[in-house]
Amino acid sequence: MMNSATSTNARRSEIPQAQGSGFQAWHFFILFSMVGATAVVIVSRDTHPAALLLLSAAVICSGLVGLAVSRAVAGFFTGGVDALPLPPQAREALEREKALVLRSIKELEFDKAMGKVSEADYAAIVSQLRARAITLMRDLEREPAAPLPAPAAVTLASGACPECGTTNDADARFCKSCGHRLESAR
Numbered sequence: 001m002m003n004s005a006t007s008t009n010a011r012r013s014e015i016p017q018a019q020g021s022g023f024q025a026w027h028f029f030i031l032f033s034m035v036g037a038t039a040v041v042i043v044s045r046d047t048h049p050a051a052l053l054l055l056s057a058a059v060i061c062s063g064l065v066g067l068a069v070s071r072a073v074a075g076f077f078t079g080g081v082d083a084l085p086l087p088p089q090a091r092e093a094l095e096r097e098k099a100l101v102l103r104s105i106k107e108l109e110f111d112k113a114m115g116k117v118s119e120a121d122y123a124a125i126v127s128q129l130r131a132r133a134i135t136l137m138r139d140l141e142r143e144p145a146a147p148l149p150a151p152a153a154v155t156l157a158s159g160a161c162p163e164c165g166t167t168n169d170a171d172a173r174f175c176k177s178c179g180h181r182l183e184s185a186r
Contacts, residue, residue, distance in 0.1 A: 025074075026067055033063020086142050098136040102179050105129050138176050141181065 037056040044052060086094070107128060112122045160167055166177035174181055 014022075025070060028061045029067035029070070032066070033060045036060075036063065086139070091140065094136055094140050097139065098133065098179055101129055101133045101136060102177075103132065133179065137179060137181070 036059040040055045040059050042053050044055060047055075060065060108117065108122065108126055108129065111117045112119075117125075161175035161178060161180050161182065163180040164175060164178045166175055168176055172182055
């Protein structure tokens with residue numbers, strides 16, 4: 001059985017390995033910053049230990065900043081990766097996780113209404129759950145590997161979900177109750 005904390009964490013076995021196990025860019029930046037911190041400590045003689053720690057931390061932080069900048073710049077030069085179709089087993093796993101996350105959101109809203117959860121805790125937890133739900137729904141938007149029946153379109157005039165009948169906002173892409181994709185009638 002999963003609760004809201006475990007259902008929002010992606011399982012390691014379900015995460016595809018995007019890069020090989022060889023040398024990667026972040027390895028270079030970590031090694032560079034560690035070598036730089038060591039060089040700063042060696043060069044700085046007769047320095048207070050607290051100053052050495054601060055200098056080492058500054059050099060390591062500069063390596064992490066270099067990593068962040070390289071990833072940001074690399075984003076401009078790499079093309080978007082086309083998503084592969086979902087195999088039926090992965091689709092079923094995502095559907096189950098989506099149902100768990102949506103159920104967790106409902107339980108959290110109920111607990112808040114009953115006064116069991118503070119406003120600050122509710123805001124923090126619900127934002128994580130909604131972000132995970134949106135990610136799952138986007139993953140489920142990809143074309144399935146095996147043909148599945150197309151979802152029925154919902155007109156914006158009715159605003160009702162074809163699955164559960166819940167009235168949604170006019171600009172909603174997914175049902176707020178069951179998470180079913182809503183199609184616009186443009």
